[in-house]
Amino acid sequence: MPETELEGFRNYVRDWFIRNAPPEMRIRRGGIGWYYEDPKFIDAAIKWHRTLYEAGLVGISWPKEYGGLGDDVRKELIVRDVALSLGIVYPGCPGIGLSVAGPAILYHGNEEQKKKYLKRILTCEDVWAQGFSEPCCASDLAAITTRAEDKGDYFIINGRKVWSSDFHLANYYLLLARTGSPEERHRGLTMFIVDTKSEGITYRPIKQINGRPGFSEVFLDNVKVPKENVVGKVGEGWRVAMTTLNFERLNIGGAFAYAVGSAARHLVEIKRDADTLALLEEALAIKELYDRMLMLALRGEIIGPETASIKLLASEALEKIYITAISKLGPEVLVEGDLFDWSFGYIDSKGYTLLSGTSEILRNLLGELVLGLPKGV
Known part of the structure; x- marks a missing residue:
């Protein structure tokens, strides 16, 4: 597909999101995303997800026979990029269906499983x-x-x-x-x-x-x-598990990569200095690495343990941003107001380097499986 056509698609998607995204599907400033504990929000998120699917903005590169569009993988990257750059929830469905269970079934499931589960994952009929x-x-x-x-x-x-x-x-x-x-x-x-x-x-x-x-x-x-x-x-569950973990780390790392960029930009707006500008530069580099890895995944290539690098880099960068924000913004972050979200982000960030493999585990994994270092080095 020509680059001019892709740019036209990007403009179309951006306009669609601006016109159609409801207020409750906006990601809070300074935060990583949204939560599914509120039943009212769950219903709204699932409804939003189905709106996205009906508009052809979910499952763009998934095979047609399983509910996808079978279209250019770059379009899928564009949709995700535009939505998250605008601070809009994408996709809406809670759980790990699209990011983990779907790829596991696509790569390792039998035909009956693919027909039974994949479209319902895309439509969020199943969580x-x-x-x-x-x-x-x-x-x-x-x-x-x-x-x-x-x-x-x-x-x-x-x-x-x-x-x-x-x-x-x-x-x-x-x-x-x-x-x-x-x-x-x-x-x-x-x-x-x-x-x-x-x-x-x-x-x-x-x-x-x-x-x-x-x-x-x-x-x-x-x-x-x-x-x-x-x-x-x-x-052979280990083989399936490795596929799911690679996709999980890529997708969690991707969410963190966008959150790093968003949080860094907001922090620069509030407190522009050498430290915050350096964090923003780091965030942009992590986002570029994520885009390259996601493109490989969306092309249907089974990605390997190198995906751990995204989750490792983004989670540690996000924690660093919140630590910097708390130190620079002062006690106002503890009071209800414009800066209050930063305190929640700081608390949440403590778990980012633990979930989906601790930073220590991921460093060992990258050293042994990607760099070929002996155990313990």
């Missing part, structure tokens, strides 16, 4: 959560103990998951469980699609320092899962 981390081994995924026992036509799953984002909203759970022995480590894992309304599933919201219960602890007690809900092959 997804992810069941990876466990209390025993949050940073060592290969050590999980949640067990899936083969019963012939189905599996029985028992175990406990933690830090499951948006589980309270989800009707499907992309869950990693052990089907082999603990000694097999990553070779004994299998990925499952689990209906969150299945008998034997209970959950407990985890209240965070910001007062919001965005995560949940999930308990699985003799949960029956049909064999057709295995994603990929039994015993």
